Each structure stands twice: as structure tokens, then as C-alpha cells.
Amino acid sequence: MGGTTTAIDRSDKPGHIGVILLVAGLLVGSAIALGFIANEWAQPLILGLLGLLSVVGVFGLFAFAIGLVQFSGRAARNDLTKAIVDRADEGVVVTEGETAIVYANEAYLALAGARGASDLRPVNSLFTGRAEVSEAIYRLATAARENRKLVEEVRLEPALGGRGAVGWYRIKVSPLRRDGRPATLWSVSDVTPERERQENAFQELQHAIDYLDHAPAGFVSIDADGEVSYLNATLSGWLDFDLARFGSGGLHLDDIATPAAAALVQAIRGHAGDVRVEVLDVDLKRRNGAPLPVRLHHQVAFGSDGRAGPSRTLVLNRAPGEAGTDGSSEAEIRFARFFHSTPMAIATVDRTGAILRANAAFARLTPGGPQPATILDLVAAGGGLDRALADAMEGRSEITPLDLTLAADETRSVRLYLSPVAATEDGDGERAIIYALETTAERKLKDNIDQAQKMQAVGQLAGGIAHDFNNVLQVIINASEFLLASHRPTDPSFPDIMQIKQNAYRAAALVRQLLAFSRRQTLRPQVLELGDVLSDLSLMLKRVVADKVTLDVRQGRDLWPVKADLGQLEQVIVNLAVNARDAMADGGKLTVRTRNVERADCAGFAHAALPADDYVLLEVEDSGTGIAPEHLDKIFEPFFTTKEVGKGTGLGLSMVYGIVKQTGGFVFCDSVVGRGTIFRIFLPRHVPSEEEIAAEAAVKEAPKKVAADHTGAGVILLVEDEDAVRALNARMLVSRGYTVHEAASGVEALDIFLAHDGQIDLVVSDVVMPEMDGPTLLGELRQRNPNTKVVFVSGYAEEAFRKNLPEGEDFHFLPKPFTMKQLVETVKAAMG
Numbered sequence: 001m002g003g004t005t006t007a008i009d010r011s012d013k014p015g016h017i018g019v020i021l022l023v024a025g026l027l028v029g030s031a032i033a034l035g036f037i038a039n040e041w042a043q044p045l046i047l048g049l050l051g052l053l054s055v056v057g058v059f060g061l062f063a064f065a066i067g068l069v070q071f072s073g074r075a076a077r078n079d080l081t082k083a084i085v086d087r088a089d090e091g092v093v094v095t096e097g098e099t100a101i102v103y104a105n106e107a108y109l110a111l112a113g114a115r116g117a118s119d120l121r122p123v124n125s126l127f128t129g130r131a132e133v134s135e136a137i138y139r140l141a142t143a144a145r146e147n148r149k150l151v152e153e154v155r156l157e158p159a160l161g162g163r164g165a166v167g168w169y170r171i172k173v174s175p176l177r178r179d180g181r182p183a184t185l186w187s188v189s190d191v192t193p194e195r196e197r198q199e200n201a202f203q204e205l206q207h208a209i210d211y212l213d214h215a216p217a218g219f220v221s222i223d224a225d226g227e228v229s230y231l232n233a234t235l236s237g238w239l240d241f242d243l244a245r246f247g248s249g250g251l252h253l254d255d256i257a258t259p260a261a262a263a264l265v266q267a268i269r270g271h272a273g274d275v276r277v278e279v280l281d282v283d284l285k286r287r288n289g290a291p292l293p294v295r296l297h298h299q300v301a302f303g304s305d306g307r308a309g310p311s312r313t314l315v316l317n318r319a320p321g322e323a324g325t326d327g328s329s330e331a332e333i334r335f336a337r338f339f340h341s342t343p344m345a346i347a348t349v350d351r352t353g354a355i356l357r358a359n360a361a362f363a364r365l366t367p368g369g370p371q372p373a374t375i376l377d378l379v380a381a382g383g384g385l386d387r388a389l390a391d392a393m394e395g396r397s398e399i400t401p402l403d404l405t406l407a408a409d410e411t412r413s414v415r416l417y418l419s420p421v422a423a424t425e426d427g428d429g430e431r432a433i434i435y436a437l438e439t440t441a442e443r444k445l446k447d448n449i450d451q452a453q454k455m456q457a458v459g460q461l462a463g464g465i466a467h468d469f470n471n472v473l474q475v476i477i478n479a480s481e482f483l484l485a486s487h488r489p490t491d492p493s494f495p496d497i498m499q500i501k502q503n504a505y506r507a508a509a510l511v512r513q514l515l516a517f518s519r520r521q522t523l524r525p526q527v528l529e530l531g532d533v534l535s536d537l538s539l540m541l542k543r544v545v546a547d548k549v550t551l552d553v554r555q556g557r558d559l560w561p562v563k564a565d566l567g568q569l570e571q572v573i574v575n576l577a578v579n580a581r582d583a584m585a586d587g588g589k590l591t592v593r594t595r596n597v598e599r600a601d602c603a604g605f606a607h608a609a610l611p612a613d614d615y616v617l618l619e620v621e622d623s624g625t626g627i628a629p630e631h632l633d634k635i636f637e638p639f640f641t642t643k644e645v646g647k648g649t650g651l652g653l654s655m656v657y658g659i660v661k662q663t664g665g666f667v668f669c670d671s672v673v674g675r676g677t678i679f680r681i682f683l684p685r686h687v688p689s690e691e692e693i694a695a696e697a698a699v700k701e702a703p704k705k706v707a708a709d710h711t712g713a714g715v716i717l718l719v720e721d722e723d724a725v726r727a728l729n730a731r732m733l734v735s736r737g738y739t740v741h742e743a744a745s746g747v748e749a750l751d752i753f754l755a756h757d758g759q760i761d762l763v764v765s766d767v768v769m770p771e772m773d774g775p776t777l778l779g780e781l782r783q784r785n786p787n788t789k790v791v792f793v794s795g796y797a798e799e800a801f802r803k804n805l806p807e808g809e810d811f812h813f814l815p816k817p818f819t820m821k822q823l824v825e826t827v828k829a830a831m832g
Contacts, residue, residue, distance in 0.1 A: 006086075006106065006109075007082075007085075007086040007103070007104065007105045007106050007109070008101070008103065008104050008109070008116070008117050008120065009082065009103050085105050086105045086106055087105070087106060087107075088105055088107055089107060089189075090107055090187050090188060090189040090190075091104075091105065091107040091108030091109075091110075091111045091112075091186075091187065091188035091189070092104070092105045092107070092108055092185070092186070092187050092188075093105070093108045093122070093123065093185075093186045093187075093188075094176065094178075094183055094184065094185055094186070095122055095144075095183065095184050095186065096178070096181065096182075096183050096184075099122045099124070099125070101117075101120055101122060102178070102183060104120055107188075108188060110161075111126075111160050111161070111188055111190065112126055112160070113160070113161045122186075123137070123140070123171065123186045123188065124137050124140070124141050126160070127154055127156065127169070127171070129154075129156050129157065130157070132154070132155075133154045133155070133156065136152040136153075136154045136171070137152075137154070137171075139152060140152055140171055140173045140186075143173050144173050144175075144184040144186075147175035147182065148173075148175070149172070149173065149174045149175075150172070150173050151170065151171070151172045151173075152170075152171050153168060153169065153170050153171075153191070154168075154169050154171065155167070155168055156168075156169065159192065160190075163192075164192065166192070167190065167192045168190075168191045168192045168194075168195040169188055169189065169190055169191065169192075170188075170189045170191050171186070171187070171188050171189075172186070172187045172189075173185070173186055212232050213232045213233035213234065214233060214234065215232065215234055216234065217234065217314055217315060217316055217317075218232060218234050218235030218238060218294070218314070218315030218316075218317070219231075219232040219234075219235065219312075219313065219314060219315065220232070220235055220256075220311075220313045220315060221310045221311055221312060221313065222253055222265065222310065222311045222313065223308075223309070223310045223311075224307055224308040224309070226252050226253035226254065226262070226266065227251075227252060227253075228251040228252060228253065228255070228256065229310050230310075231243065231251065231256075235315050238284075238286075238292060238315075238317055239256055239284060239285070239286050239287060239292065240286050240287040240288065241256070241287055253265060253266070255285070256284055256285055257282070257283075257284050257285055258282070258283045258284070258285050258291060259360070260282065260283070260359075260360030260361070261280070261282035261283055261284060261285075261360065263360045263361075263363045263364045264280050264282055264359075264360045264363050265280070265282075265296070265298060265311075266363075267363035267366075267371050268298065268300055268308070268371075269308075269371045270300065270302040270306075270308070271302065271306060272302055272303065272304050272305065272306045273302060273303075273304065274301070274302045275299065275300070275301045275302070276299070276300050276302070277297065277298065277299045277300075278296075278298045278300075279295065279296070279297055279298075280295070280296040280298055281293075281294075281295050281296075281318070281339075282294065282296060282360070284315070292317070292319060293318040293319055294315050294316060294317060294318055295315075295316040295318055296313055296314070296315055296316075297313065297314040297316075298311055298313045299311060299312045299313065339359050342359065342361060343361055344361060344435055344436070344437055345358070345359065345361040345362035345364070345365055345414075345434075345435070345436035345437070345438070346358065346359045346361070346362060346433065346434070346435055346436075347359070347362045347375065347433075347434045347436075348421070348430040348432070348433050348434070349374070349375050349389075349430070349431065349432050349433075349434060350429065350430065350431055351393050351431045352374065353374040353375045353376050353389055354373060354374050355371075355372065355373065355374060355375060356429075356430055357430075358371075361436075362434075362436065365378065365406065365414065365436065365438065366378070366406070366408050372407075375389065375434055376389070377407060378406065378407060378414075379404040379405060379406060379407055379414065379416070380404065380405045380406070380407050380410065381407075383402060383403075383404040383405075384402060385402055385404060385416065388400075388402060388416075388418050389418065389432065391418075392418045392419070392420040392431070392432040393420070393431055393432065394420075395420045395422070399417050399418065399419055400417075401415045401416065401417055402415065402416045402417075402418075403415050403439065404416060411440070412438065412440045413438070413439045413440050413443045414436050414437065414438050414439060414440075415436065415437045415439045416434060416435070416436050417434070417435040417436075418432055418433075418434060418435075419432065419433045419434075419435065420432050421433060444608060445608075469507070470508075470795035470816040470817050471722045471724075471725050471795075471816070473504050473507055473508050473816075473817045474722075474725045474728070474816055474817040474818070475722075475724040475725055475728060476500065476501075476504040477501060477504045477505070477508070477817050477819065478725075478728035478729070478732065478819075478820065479728060480497050480498075480500045480501035480504065481501070481819065481820050482728070482731070483497045484497050484498070484501065504817075508817050524565050524566075524567075525563045525564055525565050525663070526563065526564075526565070526566060527561050527562075527563050527686055527688065527692070528561065528562055528563070528564055528566060528569065529559060529561060530559050530562055530594050530616050530618065530683070531555045531556070531559050531594060533566065533569060533570065533573075534553055534555065534573070534592060534594065535555075537570055537573055537574070538551075538553055540574065541553075541573070541574070541577050541590075541592070544574060544577050544578055544581060545577060545580070545581045545590050546581060548584070548586070548587035548588075549580075549581055549584050549587060549588055549589070549590050550587075550588070550589045550590070551590050551592070552589060552590070552591045552592070553591075553592045553593075554591065554592070554593045554594070555594055556593070556594045556595030556596060558596070559594055559595070559596060559616055560596055560614065560616050560685040560686070561685070561686045561688070562616050562663075562683040562684065562685065562686050563663075563684075563686040564663045564665075564683060565659070565663070568659045568663075569659070569663075571655070571659070572655075572656045572659050572660065572681070573592070573618070573620070575652045575653070575655065575656055576620040576656065576679055577590060577592075577620065578652070579652060579653070580620060580621075580622035580624060580677070581622075582624075583622055583624025583625050583626075583676075583677065584622055584623065584624040584625075588622060588623040588624055588676075589622070589623045590620070590621070590622050591619070591620075591621045591622075592618070592619070592620055592621075593617075593618075593619040593621070594616065594617065594618055594619075595616075595617050596614070596615075596616060596617070596685075597614070597615045597616070597617045597682065598614055599612045599613055599614055600612075602615070605668075605680070607666070607668050609666065609668075610666050610668070610682060613684060613685070614684070614685035615665070615666075615682040615683060615684060615685060616682075616683045616685060617680060617681070617682055617683075618680075618681040618683065619678060619679070619680050619681075620678070620679045620681075621676060621677070621678040621679075622676050622677055622678075623675070623676040624676050624677060625673070625674065626671045626672050626673040626674055626675055626676055626677055627669070627671040627673070627677055628673055629673075632669060632671060635653050635669060636653050636654055636656075636657040636667075637654065656679075660681055660683075663683060663684075664683075664684050665681060665682050665683040665684060666681070666682045667679065667680070667681050667682075668680045668682075712736060712737055712738060712824075712827070712828055712831060713737050713738065713739075714738055714739065714761035714762060714831055715738075715739045715741070715756070715759065715760050715761045715762075716733055716738050716739065716740050716741070716760070716761065716762045716763075716764055716827065717740075717741050717743060717749055717752060717753060717760045717762070717763045717764070717765075718730050718733065718740050718741065718742050718743070718764050718765075719743045719744075719745070719746065719748075719749040719763065719764065719765035719766060719769070719774070719777065720742075720743075720744070720765075720766045720769075720793070721744055721745060721766060721769045721770060722766075723744070726742055726744070727742075729764070729823065730742055732820045732823055732824065733764075733823070733824070733827065736824050736827075738827070741756075741760075745769055745770060745771045745772060746765070746769055746771060746772025746773060746774070746776060746777040746780075747771050747772050749763070749765065749777060750772070750777065750780055750781070753781060753784065753785075754784070758784050758785040758788070760785075760788065761789065761831055762789045762790070762791065762827060762830055762831050763777075763778075763781060763788060763789070763790045763791070764790075764791045764793060764827065765777055765778075765790065765791070765792060765793065766792075766793050766794065767792050767793070767794035768794065774792050774794070775805050778790050778792075778805065778809070778811065779805075779806075789811075789812075789830050789831065789832075790811045790812070790830075791811070791812040791813070791814055791826055791827065791830050792811055792812070792813050792814070793813075793814045793815075793816060793818075794813075794815065794816060795815065795816040795817075812826055812829065812830040814826045
């Protein structure tokens, strides 16, 4: 039909009769006018000439008016364009208004089955049929009215012109302007052959997928992130996954593989453009968790950026009853499962140290990074591995462990064992077996134990020094008090005595810091609300941090109570604030925060030494210079300081450490040089017992005490191995009216006690003494007189020796060094 049709073009410009009459009238009038003007002898000639010109002009104007004469350039261009469109493969039609067809090419006439203009139909009436076809044509017509472009594809049953049972057509619409008027360009393409090719290809793909799904081997594709992008039906049946329910795109490598298998699969590395094929004997994981032994032929292609693309993996079932299809024996299968399931990392190397084969545990030594090409690339340089490897190549290596650090992560350590393998005739192949155990956790534990032992040893030394120094300070303080009592403030020596006393108290403060670090100081714990403590300290902290530092206190809500010594806890906070101020010489921000930390949240702090429990967290953070990493492990050691000479004793953080530890808490420090430091103090949550609740209620109801009388009478047995201390203490008590018997040791005190038939009102005894210490003396005295009253005097904390006494033993305690007033008050209270 297409051969018998020609394009229909109604777009040419038609002639107009008015133009013809107007032109003819003008010419005739001109001729008559010239006839009147010219001479008589020339009139016939002029009239004849004008008549001839008029005839020629009239004919030319008539031809131009009706379109027979046109400008040649424009006509040539229009003819070429029209010829191309007339013979285009796709149907083209131009309409004006809703349905007026201005132009239609041969292809459209053939599609429409039209032989001429009389039976030519527009697009919107040519395509009719099912609802989806009408909807597409409606959208195209709407776009034409709104001068928009639009493309739609429609499916007709049957095809246009009876060319088949089904036809597919692509219809485009776009706006045009013709002689200043709007028009619409429609194009219609028959895409039925293209769609048939697509459907055939789809059918072939469906057949291929069906064959692949039901092949006797498993197929799986895994991307670089471990997502399973394809899983055939055979493998899903082995693993008991219903693809209709889970879908291949909803599974991850961890869902279908054991940890060892996943580590081996993801350990394959390559360079840009590489295609790696690995044969892996591993266990996959069924949906119920049961293992499935398989052999993987795992192919991975690497892109130009070096990233692994989706794998193409063939899976052979090696379960009992199905193994051997690939020529492998049951013994080989059992060995492969054992090799990859062992927690010890195993690899074999050749004479150059290149890794030939490795198990899953070895692959996990370098997760997420490139697998080492040689065993020397696995660990940091040094450590003697190169020498041990050379000895193994010679066959003379003993299996001795090497403790080394992993090259990819210096925080991780590994212990290697090298076992030589007999060389083959050509000297190639496996020459040594490497056994490796990661010892990161063990090393951290050992470091923590070493640090704790070091701190304990230093604490014992500091405590011993503090105890002996307390006796010296006790003499200085007591002697200065006696001198001050006998000198008036106007005496010339009075200021010097005051200097002695004040510096003795300064020395006593240093001793208390040493005792705090060694956790042997005397604490008076009480139930505290940490929020109230910070509120009371806020004004002091503002004065401490100075004007250049901004203080920001952020209190948590509903803080749990803690049990601590109020004075010592305040000292901890102030000390940390002072250190933060010194780290911000040019100004900065000091933030103090409190909040509750539940047991489940402890693991989030990544502090291995922090046991899971309920804590109240105190954070002190500054924006100062920070602490160098090499100093972080030493900051809590006594006398270690990064401050200039004369600006710090190095005991501040040691005291913080000791107080927090003695309170039962934990202190940690995180710091980044140039960004600041944060101290985190975890104080255990206090849950009051019924006895504590009852005691608190009794204290509130008790009447207020009147001022105490420090004078008294009675017999006191004073036991002290330091002669100077004993003499001054006896002098104090005698001056207050007491009768004092002195003893230099526990044995001597026991003799004096027996000599007076136990008629001693009070025993004031040191705790640490030669021959017989204070707790032993108390036991002997109780046997002879159960009602004997005792005051223990010591530079150590009360808890340090209470454990050596029977449960429920009643006594009073006075920490050294003490003043005369403190001594007589304690004695008065003990005697009742």
C-alpha cells in the first residue's frame, strides 16, 4: 500500500483574485494616463508597448499570486526538507487545531491505510482500543493543546492494517509554529520488531535462569559489602532458604556462611583490573545454623578503582553422600573443615616468605585491609622474624614464639610460631608453616596488671614514707603548739614559731596526698548528692579558673546518690579544675558534667578496666593543650608532672587517683594534643540499706550537742614507739588533768596493764609498732578486760587495720598528724 500512496501537503500559499484585479487595474490606469500626456504620433506606439507590458505583468503577478512563481532559494530548501520528511521511516503528521491535518508523509499514510486525503484520520482517532491505549492518546492530546512535548508507547491488538496480532507503536507529540499560527507535529514509529526482539531475549534469559536455578551445582553472587545479589534455587534449597520469602537481595554473606568462610571470602584482594579465582573449602551455614561443607570456585573482578565487583561463585556440595563429585576424597574434606575451623591462624610460606595458603583465622588478622603478600608484610619491622624465617629455610629453626605487632594496626599484637618443612627437589613450594595467635587482649591485660602492680608498689612506698613522716610532723606540730602557748604574739620569736607550724601543716598536706595515692588515708564517707556538691563548689570553681576561662556546669537529672568523703571529693574536683586552668593559659572553656550511667551503657566507654555496674559519672573537660600520648600512662604516678619546675609537685593527679580508687570508683583520661583533655570519674551508685535509713532518721531526731569540756580525769595508757611523739602526747594529756602511763611497745603496755590489774580507763595506742602491733594488743587487752576502751592513732586509714580486728570490735580512731585539741576531744569522747 505504501508504494501507491504519496504525501499530502496542504501547506502551500494559495492565490487570491483580489490581488489579480488590483494589479490589472493599476496597469490599465497607468496606460490610459500616459496616452493623454504623450504626442499624437507616439500614442499608438506607447499604447501598444504599455499593453504588452500590462499583459506580461498581469500574467507574472497572477502566477506569483497563485504560487506558480516562488523565490528559488527558499523553494529549494523547502523541497529538500519535504523530500526527507516525505520518505521518513516513521509516520509524520502536522495538525492545526484539534483534527485539521496540514501535512502527512507516506509512512503515516501507510500506517493509517489511507489512499488519499479523503480517508486520512488524525492520530487520536487512528489509535483506539483498550483503556490503556485511550489513556495514552488522551495524555498526548492534552500535551498538544498545552504546547508540550510527550512520548508514549501503546500496544494494539490487532496491529494497524492487519499486520499482525499485536503491534507496538511509539508516538511523539511536539509544538510547531506555522505562519505565526500554532500547530502540532505528531510522529508515529512502529517498534513491534524491537519489542519482539526484547521479548525473545527475555524469554531466553528466563530459560537460562531456569537452567541455572535447577543446575546440580549452586551459584551465588556476592558484592564487596557482603550483600548476596544472586542465589540460585539449588543452593537456596541446600541452605533451606525460601527465595519467595527472603529474596536473593535480602540476604547477607553472614546469613549463609560461617564466620570462617566469610573471612576467607572477603579476604580476597586484587589490583585494579585483576580477575582473581580462588578455590575455597569452607562451611556454609544453613538457615537453622547447621554447617554445610562446600567447595567454592570464587571469581572476583576488580574495577579500575581497585574495588571488588560482584563475585561469580560456583558452589559444590561436599556433604556426606554428595562429596566426591569434584574428585575430592572424604579425608580431604575433613582436613579442609578442620583447617579453616581452627581458632589458630595457619599459613604456609615458600623460601621467600610468600604466603601460599592460609586459613580463615589467618585472614581475620587483617580485616578490611589488603592481605599481606609475604609473612614479613604481616608484622611490623623488627622483632627477629626475618632471622627466624631464614633459620626455618635452613631447617634448623626451633619452634620458639615471637611476640610481634601487626603492621596494619599497631594496637594489635600476635605471637608467631615457625615450623620448617622439608624442601622439595626443586626447592620450591612450601618451606615453612606459620602458626599465629592474636595476643592483643592478653597484652592489654598484662599491661593493666603491670600498671596496677607498679601503682601498688609505688603506693606502698609512698605509704611507708608517709607513716614515718607523720611521726616527725606530729612532733613538730605539737612542739610548735606548746611554744605558741607559752609565747605572746608580741614576742619576737612568735612569727618564727608560726612559720614552723604553718610549714608543718603544708608538709602534712603533702603526706595526706601521698596517703591518698596509696589509698591509706582516713576517709569519712557519707551519702552525697553529687549535684549538691557541685552547686556548692561552683562559686569556688569560678574563682579558681580565673577570668579567661569560661566555666560551664551541666547537671544531669535525677542523679543517684554516692557514698564518698565530702572533703576529699571536693578536693578531687578542685584539683582537676586547677589542672584544666593551667592547660588553658590563653583562655578556653572548662566543662563539668554529671549524669547517671546504667550497667548496660558501660561497654560503650571502651574502658576494659570498667566493670559493668550502675555509676554516677563526673566529667571534667577542658579545651587546653592536651596531654601527649606518651605521657598518658604516667599522669597518675606520684611526682610525675609536665609543668615547669616549681609549678607543680606531681601529686595532684596521684591524689585524685587514690581518692577515687579508695572510694570504690574508677578514673580515666582521654586527651588529644591541641584539642583538650577529659577526665571521667565513675562513682558507684549507693543503694542505702535499712540500717542506714534508720540511723539517718535517728540523727535527725537527736538533740543538738552543747559545747564540749576538754578537761577531764582518768587513767590513760599511752602506747607509742616514737619517744618524741609519746612524750609530747603525754604532756598534752597531763596538762588536761589525766593520769598517763607511757609504754614504748605493745608488750610493755600489756605489762603495765597487768601491773594495774586492768584498772585503766583508756588505752591510746599507735597501730604500727614493733613486737606487738595495736590490733594484737587490743585482742590481748580484751581477754583480760572486755570493757577496755581503746583509741587507735595511725597515719594510715582506719580501714587498713580494721580487717585485722574481730567483726564488730568497738574502738575510736585518730589520724596522724593531729593537734592538741583533736587529741583531747577524741580522748574525752572515748571516755564518755
